Amino acid sequence: MDDTRHDPAHQDDGTPFDHEPSGGWGSLEGIARITGEAKPSAVAIKILGELNKPGGVMCSSCAWAKPAKPSPFEFCENGAKATLWELDRRRVGADFFKARTLTDLRGWHDHDLESAGRLSEPLRYDPAQDTYVATSWEDAFAGIGQELRAMPPAEQVFYASGHAGLEASYLYALFARAMGHQNLPQSSNMCHETTSVNLKTAIGTPVGTCTLEDFDHCDAIFFFGQNTGTNSPRFLHNIKAAVDRGAKVVVFNPVRERGLIEFADPQSPAQMTVASPTKMSEHYFQVKPGGDIAVLAGMMKCVLTAEDTAPGTILDQAFLDQHTTGMDEAMAAIRAADWAEIEAQSGLSRAMIEQAAQVYLKADKVIGIYGMGLTQHVNGWLNLGMLVNLLLLRGNIGKPGAGISPVRGHSNVQGQRTVGIGEKSSHMPADKLRELFGIEAPTTDGMNAVAACEGLLEGRVKAMISLGGNLLRALPDRERMETAWPKLRLTVHVATKLNRSHLVPGEVSYILPCIGRTDRDVQAGGEQVISMEDTFSHIYGSVGGAKPPSAHLRSELAIVAGMAEAALPSNPALRWRDWTANYDLVRDLIAETFPDDFADFNDRLMQPGGFYRGNPARDRVWKTQSGKAQFTTPTTLSALGAAPQGDTGMTLITLRSNDQFNTTIYGFSDRLRGLEGSRMVLMMNRGEIARLDLQEGQTVAVETQCDDGIDRRVEGLSVTAYDLPPGCVAGYYPELNPLVPLGYHEKNSGTPAYKGTPVRIIA
Ligand SMILES: Nc1nc2c(c(=O)[nH]1)N[C@H]1C(S)=C(S)[C@@H](COP(=O)(O)OP(=O)(O)OC[C@H]3O[C@@H](n4cnc5c(=O)[nH]c(N)nc54)[C@H](O)[C@@H]3O)O[C@H]1N2
Ligand SMILES: Nc1nc2c(c(=O)[nH]1)N[C@H]1C(S)=C(S)[C@@H](COP(=O)(O)OP(=O)(O)OC[C@H]3O[C@@H](n4cnc5c(=O)[nH]c(N)nc54)[C@H](O)[C@@H]3O)O[C@H]1N2
Ligand SMILES: [Mo]
Numbered sequence: 001m002d003d004t005r006h007d008p009a010h011q012d013d014g015t016p017f018d019h020e021p022s023g024g025w026g027s028l029e030g031i032a033r034i035t036g037e038a039k040p041s042a043v044a045i046k047i048l049g050e051l052n053k054p055g056g057v058m059c060s061s062c063a064w065a066k067p068a069k070p071s072p073f074e075f076c077e078n079g080a081k082a083t084l085w086e087l088d089r090r091r092v093g094a095d096f097f098k099a100r101t102l103t104d105l106r107g108w109h110d111h112d113l114e115s116a117g118r119l120s121e122p123l124r125y126d127p128a129q130d131t132y133v134a135t136s137w138e139d140a141f142a143g144i145g146q147e148l149r150a151m152p153p154a155e156q157v158f159y160a161s162g163h164a165g166l167e168a169s170y171l172y173a174l175f176a177r178a179m180g181h182q183n184l185p186q187s188s189n190m191c192h193e194t195t196s197v198n199l200k201t202a203i204g205t206p207v208g209t210c211t212l213e214d215f216d217h218c219d220a221i222f223f224f225g226q227n228t229g230t231n232s233p234r235f236l237h238n239i240k241a242a243v244d245r246g247a248k249v250v251v252f253n254p255v256r257e258r259g260l261i262e263f264a265d266p267q268s269p270a271q272m273t274v275a276s277p278t279k280m281s282e283h284y285f286q287v288k289p290g291g292d293i294a295v296l297a298g299m300m301k302c303v304l305t306a307e308d309t310a311p312g313t314i315l316d317q318a319f320l321d322q323h324t325t326g327m328d329e330a331m332a333a334i335r336a337a338d339w340a341e342i343e344a345q346s347g348l349s350r351a352m353i354e355q356a357a358q359v360y361l362k363a364d365k366v367i368g369i370y371g372m373g374l375t376q377h378v379n380g381w382l383n384l385g386m387l388v389n390l391l392l393l394r395g396n397i398g399k400p401g402a403g404i405s406p407v408r409g410h411s412n413v414q415g416q417r418t419v420g421i422g423e424k425s426s427h428m429p430a431d432k433l434r435e436l437f438g439i440e441a442p443t444t445d446g447m448n449a450v451a452a453c454e455g456l457l458e459g460r461v462k463a464m465i466s467l468g469g470n471l472l473r474a475l476p477d478r479e480r481m482e483t484a485w486p487k488l489r490l491t492v493h494v495a496t497k498l499n500r501s502h503l504v505p506g507e508v509s510y511i512l513p514c515i516g517r518t519d520r521d522v523q524a525g526g527e528q529v530i531s532m533e534d535t536f537s538h539i540y541g542s543v544g545g546a547k548p549p550s551a552h553l554r555s556e557l558a559i560v561a562g563m564a565e566a567a568l569p570s571n572p573a574l575r576w577r578d579w580t581a582n583y584d585l586v587r588d589l590i591a592e593t594f595p596d597d598f599a600d601f602n603d604r605l606m607q608p609g610g611f612y613r614g615n616p617a618r619d620r621v622w623k624t625q626s627g628k629a630q631f632t633t634p635t636t637l638s639a640l641g642a643a644p645q646g647d648t649g650m651t652l653i654t655l656r657s658n659d660q661f662n663t664t665i666y667g668f669s670d671r672l673r674g675l676e677g678s679r680m681v682l683m684m685n686r687g688e689i690a691r692l693d694l695q696e697g698q699t700v701a702v703e704t705q706c707d708d709g710i711d712r713r714v715e716g717l718s719v720t721a722y723d724l725p726p727g728c729v730a731g732y733y734p735e736l737n738p739l740v741p742l743g744y745h746e747k748n749s750g751t752p753a754y755k756g757t758p759v760r761i762i763a
Pocket of ligand 3: 188190410
């Protein structure tokens with residue numbers, strides 16, 4: 001793998017590599033310590049044993065598939081962390097707040113807030129005491145209902161993080177539209193919205209075209225900006241199996257992420273002994289942030305050259321003629337692209353890109369995988385368009401063992417969109433709303449996350465309801481958002497654990513504690529099942545197994561229904577109480593509203609491996625404007641919205657550590673990157689540290705290079721040597737979010753460009 005170094009000057013990169021491969025992850029006891037326990041409880045062990053298996057709990061950590069034939073232990077290190085974190089035996093109720101004001105608590109670290117334990121009773125903010133006090137569910141619902149009734153629908157925003165199940169999410173989407181708005185931003189607006197919007201344009205589907213089975217048949221897998229070892233570790237098993245049968249893996253990522261370099265399959269989760277590691281990638285190329293368009297242009301130039309040399313042997317001409325449009329224009333632009341410019345933008349040599357192209361050309365069936373490294377850029381649309389272009393050239397979309405495969409984030413982020421959470425009328429059919437509930441759907445688009453933030457800053461948004469999540473930590477431009485937030489009239493948080501967003505209340509503010517995925521959900525109609533959709537469009541039932549942490553908790557569905565009933569005029573077709581008693585009734589509604597996806601939903605709910613709701617592009621049916629798969633013509637070779645300026649300018653990428661789930665910080669060990677003890681680090685290569693006249697361990701500040709008149713700065717970062725391409729620095733999300741301007745986002749979808757912010761370093 002010597003081909004990975006693109007710059008001899010950064011051979012001595014200083015990465016404090018952990019020589020342990022990914023996979024072997026210590027012990028369950030070690031993980032239990034994250035919640036202050038010496039060992040996992042009996043119920044935790046039972047739930048982990050059934051995790052991601054038919055009849056068990058579907059893990060709340062990531063959106064990876066739950067196979068029909070699971071392995072004996074179908075969970076990973078981070079799934080175990082998420083599960084134990086939720087099964088926390090510590091409690092946060094009104095007593096916790098008696099001794100603490102919100103002003104005090106704002107001084108706490110994110111890790112300590114969530115570590116305080118599970119939220120255990122409904123709470124209302126009392127401005128006189130500057131803290132939360134106990135309230136009843138009845139009073140909370142009545143208070144929220146009164147506020148919402150008094151407010152124009154256009155001022156209300158209903159945010160959803162991708163946790164809640166399909167049933168609660170459907171009712172939430174219905175609630176908003178019954179109120180008269182579709183201001184339904186979702187966590188995907190900060191994540192894979194780039195996919196939802198731009199894949200739809202290119203191939204007519206907002207989601208990936210692969211299923212788990214394709215990994216058994218592919219000849220090559222190309223990874224662009226997805227950190228499998230940390231963010232979807234169970235996927236490593238599928239990659240390993242593919243590599244073992246001879247498939248080739250090629251990775252493009254500025255950071256050398258362990259999971260895609262070496263992997264040891266944990267033999268026994270009890271002991272976590274490890275076999276000799278598998279070498280995962282054939283080639284690992286450290287592309288510059290924002291350099292993927294250039295890489296893909298270079299690879300396509302090689303494909304075109306091969307076709308020119310042996311006409312009729314390389315391109316899948318029959319597929320291209322029948323199924324695609326726009327190829328001539330796109331390929332003319334790619335032929336015209338200059339190799340020197342491709343090398344400059346990608347940071348890779350022509351020889352490296354040719355090696356990658358050779359792997360592509362030798363493979364009959366190719367899968368393109370991507371994550372935030374492609375979506376969180378201003379020109380994310382072109383990152384995706386170029387990856388689609390490359391795949392189309394050899395017919396790699398819509399055939400078994402091939403396809404495009406975005407790896408989704410939250411466990412039900414994709415499913416929430418499928419059942420109506422989204423700001424457009426097309427997200428929930430108006431005729432069905434009329435037919436089933438007598439509701440006239442809003443005709444104007446609502447707000448996505450960036451639009452809702454702009455509305456908040458301009459004082460147009462007055463109520464923010466959050467079904468899960470931690471917006472004030474997850475959003476860009478944190479300081480501006482935190483200043484505007486208290487001007488809200490109403491804030492409501494449906495949550496499992498305390499977080500920073502709860503500590504910045506509006507005038508009227510509630511925390512409504514819900515049961516989590518691991519908890520048993522018993523309603524008037526008996527024990528309930530909830531469901532979710534994975535990254536491959538498969539839908540599964542999930543059955544909680546633990547006693548809820550307090551008798552005062554309600555399910556997410558019950559809380560949505562309670563708020564809706566209190567806020568809306570009575571309508572016999574809106575049977576909030578019946579739906580709360582029996583979730584089968586809600587699934588019947590989902591099936592009636594979205595018959596193509598959810599026919600016979602209740603019958604198929606517990607199908608091992610989930611039931612597949614299908615994907616037209618997989619069958620080469622293109623629901624695009626032209627009715628064909630659409631080539632994208634490149635207009636630039638860089639995904640960056642703004643290049644860094646001057647000698648001290650650098651491109652900042654914000655990363656997840658192996659010890660966090662988004663804004664939930666489990667601890668301070670980024671084990672797979674060999675970084676321990678602190679999250680306030682600024683990674684850069686040794687050559688750059690010397691060039692900028694800095695010292696390792698020195699504390700610096702970072703400022704955004706942006707001329708909109710707003711100063712954005714984060715202090716107290718420790719310079720840390722790390723193997724990165726020159727010209728870029730990396731640090732952790734959410735600590736560095738104040739540096740990302742709200743207006744700096746993907747062009748078509750508004751996804752914040754968290755992976756390509758121009759910054760300068762101040763010693
Ligand atoms: N344990 C754990 N699991 C998670 C999460 C978590 O926080 N913790 N979060 C969940 C969520 S919501 C999501 S969306 C997913 C996120 O999972 P990923 O999509 O893997 O997201 P990130 O870790 O943010 O970044 C992915 C990779 O992009 C690389 N990268 C940065 N810039 C570029 C670029 O310009 N080009 C290329 N090619 N690569 C680049 C980074 O080095 C990083 O390795 O994971 C989900 N799963
Ligand atoms: N700089 C930078 N910023 C980013 C990113 C990045 O890569 N870089 N990534 C972006 C991405 S991909 C995403 S998805 C967003 C994530 O943004 P969010 O989805 O808003 O944030 P999370 O951290 O996932 O939310 C954590 C909170 O959810 C609550 N919670 C946990 N489980 C449950 C549950 O079962 N039910 C309910 N109701 N609540 C629950 C807990 O109170 C917890 O504190 O962040 C984005 N922000
Ligand atoms: Mo995400």
